Amino acid sequence: MILPPIRYLRPDTPADAVALLSEVDDSVVLAGGQTLLNMLKLDLAQPAALVDVHRIDALRGVSQTEDGTLIVGAATTYAALASSAEVYPAVAQMAAGLVDRQVRNRGTIGGNCCLNDPTNNFPPLLTALDARFRVLGASGERVLRADEFFLGTLATAVGRGELLTSVEIPALSPNSVVAHEHLQVGADSWAIARAIVRLDVTDGIVTDARVVLGAVYGSPLRLPEIERLLVGAQATPELADAARGLEVDTADDVHCSAAYRREMAEVQLRRALRAAVERSTR
Numbered sequence: 001m002i003l004p005p006i007r008y009l010r011p012d013t014p015a016d017a018v019a020l021l022s023e024v025d026d027s028v029v030l031a032g033g034q035t036l037l038n039m040l041k042l043d044l045a046q047p048a049a050l051v052d053v054h055r056i057d058a059l060r061g062v063s064q065t066e067d068g069t070l071i072v073g074a075a076t077t078y079a080a081l082a083s084s085a086e087v088y089p090a091v092a093q094m095a096a097g098l099v100d101r102q103v104r105n106r107g108t109i110g111g112n113c114c115l116n117d118p119t120n121n122f123p124p125l126l127t128a129l130d131a132r133f134r135v136l137g138a139s140g141e142r143v144l145r146a147d148e149f150f151l152g153t154l155a156t157a158v159g160r161g162e163l164l165t166s167v168e169i170p171a172l173s174p175n176s177v178v179a180h181e182h183l184q185v186g187a188d189s190w191a192i193a194r195a196i197v198r199l200d201v202t203d204g205i206v207t208d209a210r211v212v213l214g215a216v217y218g219s220p221l222r223l224p225e226i227e228r229l230l231v232g233a234q235a236t237p238e239l240a241d242a243a244r245g246l247e248v249d250t251a252d253d254v255h256c257s258a259a260y261r262r263e264m265a266e267v268q269l270r271r272a273l274r275a276a277v278e279r280s281t282r
Ligand SMILES: Cc1cc2nc3c(=O)[nH]c(=O)nc-3n(C[C@H](O)[C@H](O)[C@H](O)COP(=O)(O)OP(=O)(O)OC[C@H]3O[C@@H](n4cnc5c(N)ncnc54)[C@H](O)[C@@H]3O)c2cc1C
Pocket: 028, 029, 030, 031, 032, 033, 034, 035, 036, 037, 053, 074, 075, 098, 099, 103, 106, 107, 108, 109, 110, 111, 112, 114, 115, 117, 119, 120, 121, 122, 158, 162, 163, 164, 165, 188, 189, 190, 191
């Protein structure tokens, strides 16, 4: 469908973007446009103006603070993440495996998170990495944890007139390993279930664990009961048994039944646990 006439605004700084978002009625952020432009073409969204943040230098790229925290600009593309020497391998691999070159060259980590499509790659990974989300608005800045940022299907804490400026990922301990597994409908389509496991392993014992599922629920789903089972256990392949009988509240959709998704979530979680243990012994 041909787009209706729409105002296109291209600010140079995050502050200018926020000013435009508060001043121009019915304006929305345009990042990579990989979802938003499709929504406009399908008439699923009818904003009056687009505030394009894709070329704002301050929102692009990866840097590191003295304590090792990675600061990833919200408009950093998947392609830039995939080739960054700074980001953790788990982040670079996820970016490199995303869909196709066109989406990787345009799509941004900020757009991925702000959309919070339950099947998206980054929300569960960033939840497992304890990321923080820096949000700028007319009245100042907020820094939110993943459980405060992701509010449900296609919903985040970013309010009208606000801009996600960066995603901040705390330094991983040298004893940390991260593994992610997923099942998707086709090579470049929606995920049925994702599992992300982060383990800290010292002398063969798990000292900390994050276990997060994606695509089964509106937002990334942390599984604290399974994390408790893992901490203190020996990092052996038997850890995968912690996934047995996984109970998650999920739903039928056009791709599969709730029962199938639940079962596939368990399979992905077993695989991710096994992969994490394997990495911890290398
Ligand atoms: C064919 C195809 C297959 C895909 N498959 C996958 C997949 O398997 N996994 C996956 O994770 N993604 C997938 N995507 C989605 C893709 O990753 C999108 O890039 C992503 O969902 C949105 O990122 P974007 O930068 O393009 O954002 P846009 O489309 O520009 O924006 C998306 C939404 O976020 C808002 N927004 C964007 N940036 C900000 C910001 N900094 N602050 C506040 N609000 C903001 C916009 O206003 C809009 O509402 C696919 C896309 C396509 C076209």
